[in-house]
Amino acid sequence: MNDALIYDHVRTPRAKGRPDGALHEVTATALATQTLAALRDRNELDTALVDDVILGCVMAAGEQGGNIARVAALNADYAQTVPGFQLNRYCASGLEAVNLAAAGIRAGQTRAVVAGGVEAMSRVALGSDGGSVYTDPQVIHKTWYIPQGIGADMIAQLDGYRREDVDAFALISQQRAAAAQKAGLFDRSLFTVKDLVGEPLLAHDEAIRHDARAEDLAKLKPAFEGLGTHAGFDGVMLQRYPQTESLQHVHTAGNSSAIVDGAAAILLADRQFGLDTGLRPRARVHSYASIGSEPAIMLTGPAACTERLLHRNGMRIEDIDLFEVNEAFASVVMRYMRHFNLDPAKVNVNGGAIAMGHPLGATGAILVGIVLDELERRDLNTALITLCAAAGMATATLIERI
Numbered sequence: 001m002n003d004a005l006i007y008d009h010v011r012t013p014r015a016k017g018r019p020d021g022a023l024h025e026v027t028a029t030a031l032a033t034q035t036l037a038a039l040r041d042r043n044e045l046d047t048a049l050v051d052d053v054i055l056g057c058v059m060a061a062g063e064q065g066g067n068i069a070r071v072a073a074l075n076a077d078y079a080q081t082v083p084g085f086q087l088n089r090y091c092a093s094g095l096e097a098v099n100l101a102a103a104g105i106r107a108g109q110t111r112a113v114v115a116g117g118v119e120a121m122s123r124v125a126l127g128s129d130g131g132s133v134y135t136d137p138q139v140i141h142k143t144w145y146i147p148q149g150i151g152a153d154m155i156a157q158l159d160g161y162r163r164e165d166v167d168a169f170a171l172i173s174q175q176r177a178a179a180a181q182k183a184g185l186f187d188r189s190l191f192t193v194k195d196l197v198g199e200p201l202l203a204h205d206e207a208i209r210h211d212a213r214a215e216d217l218a219k220l221k222p223a224f225e226g227l228g229t230h231a232g233f234d235g236v237m238l239q240r241y242p243q244t245e246s247l248q249h250v251h252t253a254g255n256s257s258a259i260v261d262g263a264a265a266i267l268l269a270d271r272q273f274g275l276d277t278g279l280r281p282r283a284r285v286h287s288y289a290s291i292g293s294e295p296a297i298m299l300t301g302p303a304a305c306t307e308r309l310l311h312r313n314g315m316r317i318e319d320i321d322l323f324e325v326n327e328a329f330a331s332v333v334m335r336y337m338r339h340f341n342l343d344p345a346k347v348n349v350n351g352g353a354i355a356m357g358h359p360l361g362a363t364g365a366i367l368v369g370i371v372l373d374e375l376e377r378r379d380l381n382t383a384l385i386t387l388c389a390a391a392g393m394a395t396a397t398l399i400e401r402i
Contacts, residue, residue, distance in 0.1 A: 001107070001108075002105055002106050002107075002108055002270045002271070003105075003271055004102035004103075004106050004268055004284065004285040005268065005269060005270065005271060005273075005274065005281035005282075005284055005285075005402070006266060006267070006281065006282050006283040006284070006368070006372065007043070007269055007274065007279045007280070007282065008039060008042070008266070008279070008282070009039070009116075009189055009264065009265065009365070009369035009372065010039045010042065010265055010369075011035065011189050011191075011262065011263065011264035011265070011362070011369060012031055012034070012035055012190070012191070012193050012202075012261075012262050012263045012264070013192075013202045013204050013262070014206065014207060014260040014261065014262040014357040014366075015122070015202050015206045015207075015260055016206050016207055016259075016260060016261075017120075017121035017122040017258070017260045017357065017359075021122045021206065022201055022202040022206050023120070023193055023201060023202055023262075024261070025195060025201075026120070026193060026201065027120060027123065028057070028064040028118050028120035028124065028263075029063065029064075029068055029071055029072055029075060030075075031118050031261065031262070031263040032055060032068055032069070032072035032076075032118040032265075033075040034076075034193055034194065034263075035072075035116065035191075035263040035264060035265045036053065036072055036073060036076040036078065036114060037076040037077070038191040039114060039266075039267055042191075043267065045267070045277075046277070047073075047077075047079045047082055048079040048081060048082075049112050049273070049276075049277070050079070050082045050113065051104070051110040051111055051112055052083055052101070052104070052110060052113045052114075053069045053070070053072070053073045053078070053082060053083070053084035053085075053113070053114045053115075054069060054084070054085060054086075054101055054113060054114070054115045055068060055069040055072070055084070055087075055115075055116055055265075055361065056086070056087055056088070056089070056092075056095075056116070056117030056118075056360075056361035057086040057087075057088065057117060057118055057361040058088055058090055058091070058119060058129075058360035058361045059119065059121075059126065059127075059128045059129050059360070059361075060086060060088060061124060061128040061129040061130070062124055062128060063120075064118075064123075064124045067084065067086055068086050068118060069084030069085050069086045070084035070085065071084075072084070072118075073114075088361075089393065089395060090360070090389035090393065091328060091358065091360055091364075091388065091389045091390065092290070092387040092388075092389040092393065092395035093117055093360065093361045093364065093389075094116060094117030094264060094362045094363055094364030094366065094367075095363075095365065095367070095368065095386075095387055095395050096364065096395050097115040097116060097117055097364070097365060098116075098268065098365055098397060099285070099290075099395065099397055101113035101114075101266075101268045102285035102288065103288075105268060105269065105270050106285075108270075111269060111270055111272070112267070112273050113267075113269070114265050114266070114267055114268075115265070115266050115268060116263065116265035116365040117263065117264060117359075117360075117361035117362035117363070117364065117365050118263035118264075118359070118361055118362050119261065119262065119263075119360045119361040119362055120261045120359075121261055121360070122261050123261075133390070133391060143391065144240055144295050144296035145295070145296075145391075146236055146237055146240075146296050146297075146298070147227050147233060148298055148328065148390065149223055149224035150224050150227060150234065150237055150247070150249075151296065151297040151299050152224075152256070152299055152328070152329035152330075152331050152332060153224060153228070153247060153249050154237050154241060154244070154247060154297050155297060155299060155300065155332065155335055156248070156330075156331040157248055158241070158244065159334070159335055161250065161330075161331050161334060163248075163250040165330075165334070166250050166251060166255045166329075166330035166331055166334070167214060167218060167252075167254065167255055167330075169255065169333065169354075170254055170255035170355075171212055171213075171214055171217060172351075173327060173330075173348065173352050174208065174212035174351065174354070174355045175351075176348070176349065176351035176355070177205070177208045177350060177351025178208050178209070178210040178212070180350035181204060181205060185350055185373070185374075186350070186370070186373075188373055189369050189373060190204070205356045205357070206260070207258045207260055207355065207356055207357045208351070208356055209355070216254075217252070220252035220254045221252060222249035222250065222252055223249075223251055223256060224251060225249040228249060236296075237296060240296040240297070250331075251329050251331070254354075255330040256329045256354065257326070257327055257328050257329065257353035257354055257357065257358035258354065258355070258356070258357035259358070260356070260359050261359060262357065262359035262363075262366065263359070263362050264362045264365040264366045264369060265365070266365055268285065282372060282402060283372050283399045283400060283401050283402055284399065284400045284402060286382075286398040286399060287309055287312065287398050288395070288396065288397040288398070289308045289395070289396050290305065290393065290394065290395040290396075291305045291394055292392055292393055293305075293388075293392045293393065293394060294392050295392030297392075298390060298391065298392050299328060299331075299332045300332075300388070301392065301393055301394025302325060302326075302332070302388050303335070303336050303340065304394070305396040306336075306384060306386055306396050308396075309397075309398060315398075317340045317342070319382060320382050320398070321346070321375065321378075321380035321382045322346055322347075322349060322380060322384075323342065323346055323347045323348070323371075323383070323385075324347075324348060324352075324367040324368075324370065324371045324383065324384070324385045324386070325337075325348060325352075325386055325387075326352065326353055326358065326364075326387035326388065327348065327352035327354040327355075327358070328353065328388055330354065332388055333347065336386075349374060350370060350374065363387065364385065364387055364395065367387070368385055368399065371383040371399070372399065372401070375401045376401065380401065381400060381401050382398065383398070383401075384396060384397070385397045385399070
C-alpha cells in the first residue's frame with residue numbers, strides 16, 4: 001500500500017458570513033478558484049499531474065451547486081484533464097475530502113489529488129439546499145431531527161456544564177486565536193483573497209475578537225431558546241432523553257461556531273510524486289474513520305469515532321501529540337476532552353471555530369493544515385483531527401509528521 005503524503009496546504013482567511021463581511025462579494029466558485037490557484041502557484045505545480053480535485057461543500061445549492069470542484073479547477077486554469085467532484089458529509093466534508101484523496105493514493109488508483117472544501121455562508125445560507133432532513137415532516141419524525149444548538153444544550157445538560165463553563169471555554173478559544181494571529185502563526189498557510197479586478201480584500205481571519213471578555217460573553221442571550229420553546233424542539237429532545245426533566249439553554253453566539261466564508265486546499269500525493277517534482281512531503285495521512293451516532297443529540301460522535309480509529313491501529317489516546325476537535329459548540333469539545341481526560345493544552349491550541357468560524361465544507365481541511373503547521377512548529381509527530389456532523393455523524397483523521 002502506498003503512503004498518502006501531504007505536500008502542502010493553503011487556505012483563505014475566514015470572513016464574517018454576513019453581508020458586511022469582507023468576502024461577501026466573492027462567490028464560492030471564486031473562493032475555490034483562488035485557493036486552487038494559490039496552491040498551484042506556490043508549489044509551481046504542473047496541474048496535468050493532478051488526478052482529481054475533491055472539495056467538500058455542504059450547501060450545494062445555487063452558485064455553490066453544479067460540481068463546484070470541477071468548475072473551480074477549470075476556472076483556476078488547471079489542466080482540462082483534471083476532473084473534480086464535491087461531496088457532502090455535512091461539517092466533516094472537508095476532512096472527508098482529504099480521507100477520500102488519501103484512500104485513492106494508498107490504493108494506487110490515483111497519484112496526486114487536491115482535496116479541501118469551500119463554503120460562502122454569507123451568500124448561500126444554511127438550509128439553502130432544502131434537504132428533507134429539515135423540510136419533510138415524515139423524515140423529521142423518523143430521524144429525530146432537532147436543530148444542532150439544542151443538541152449542544154442537551155450535552156451541556158447531561159454533562160453538567162453551566163453557562164459559565166461554556167463561556168469560559170469560548171473565551172479561551174478567542175484568546176488562543178488572538179495570540180496565534182498576533183504571533184503570525186497562521187501566516188504560512190494564508191493567502192490574500194482579491195476582488196474581480198485584483199485588489200486585495202482580506203488577508204487575515206476576520207472574526208477573531210482580540211478584545212473578548214468574560215463579561216461580554218455573559219451578556220449574550222441563549223441562541224436556541226426560541227427554537228426550543230416556541231418551535232417545540234425542547235419537548236422532542238426531552239422525549240428522546242427522558243432522564244432529564246428540563247433543558248437549560250446555555251449556548252449563545254459567543255460560545256458557538258461563527259458563520260463565515262472560507263476555502264482550503266491540500267495537495268496529497270504518493271512518494272514518487274515528490275521524487276519526480278522535487279516537492280518535499282510534510283506529513284503522512286496515517287488512518288481515518290467515519291461513524292454514525294445518535295441523530296437527535298447529533299454531536300456526540302467524535303469520541304466514538306476516535307476510539308474506532310485508535311482501536312483499528314492498536315493505538316492509545318496518549319499516542320497523540322495534538323488534537324483539533326471542531327468547535328461546533330463549546331460543549332462538544334468539552335465532552336470530548338472529558339471523555340478522554342485530555343490535557344486542554346493539547347487541544348485546539350490556537351483556538352477554533354468559536355473564535356475563527358466554521359465554513360462548513362472547508363473546516364476539516366483547514367484543521368488539518370493548522371495542526372500540521374503546529375506539529376512542525378513544536379517538533380511533534382502525531383495529530384488527530386475530528387469533527388461532529390449533522391444527522392449524527394463524525395469523522396476523524398490521524399496524521400504523522402515526516
